[in-house]
Amino acid sequence: MTVAESQARANTYAPALQENLQLAEVKGGQETNPMWTSEIGGADFQAALQQSLGNAGLLDNSGKAPYSLRANLLRVDQPLFGLDFKVTSEVEYSLIDNATGQEILRETVRTPFTAGVGDAFVAVTRLRLANEGSARENISALLKRLATLNIEAKQVSLSQ
Template sequence: MKKTVAIIAFSAVLGTLQGCATPASIQGMTAPRASTSQSDLANSISVTEVSGGKKTNPLWTSQISSTDFDAALKASLKSAGLLSTDKGRYTLSATLVALEQPAFGLDMTVTSHVMYTLTDTVTGRKLLEETIVAPHTATVGEAFVAVKRLRLANEGSVRQNIDKLITRIETLKVDGVSVK
């Protein structure tokens, strides 16, 4: 009887410490950037399609929805001065190809793999077509509860992935010498 009560009490405490999984937040995934008005692509990119995300099941693990990823990508491009206010000359699509998450651990590292395609709508030429990989580790010091730590790692990974994309876009020369 005492063993049963102890098991029930332990399970209740463990359940409380674990909590419910919550989805990655738009704010947590947004890469804050200073405006890059020097870019050849300033204020000229429209995001057309963002896919590959999954909704979070509160009883399972934190995930990244396509809708929230889309909003974070647009907010990041806007803060970098790259997002068009109307239909831009260049279209950007993003596919979350993979989200590598740990099953458990103290420090949790999540790695996002996102395929980006940037296309010139006038010429049809693809200026960028590549998969960007970005890991991020959330530590026990950031969040004691594992599900929160996983959510923070998800957000950080996507935030860094978007940041790498923006850095890559800033190096593109459209009207200049070449597009790498």
């Protein structure tokens, strides 16, 4: 589920964001039940998000980051059967200025990913690959969105 470092660093982030984010809270997700279907677990999504932020050079490990990111995995739409499994994940992200408590960004990101028979013959494996791909694409879309933020000392704005 983690966005590769080469892909994460392909974006250019405002200097104020570089190594200045902490992952505050990740909610949602559902653990996989081995007797049923593959899911996106909250702990797994949190680990992938944390690693992806690190790969992008945005993560501050000191515990004193000026900005906090919260994520809420709202839903994961999955097919029950088929040859191609298209999974769509929906995550609400909030970026908070820790000094003021001001919410800088709140955005819901929906991303689909399809895994076909060519990716895996076994249906359970295809569904897992589609889940992981959808989560990875969602995190990648967040990173692209963070790259569009203009953060200045006294002004926070979103570029269009």
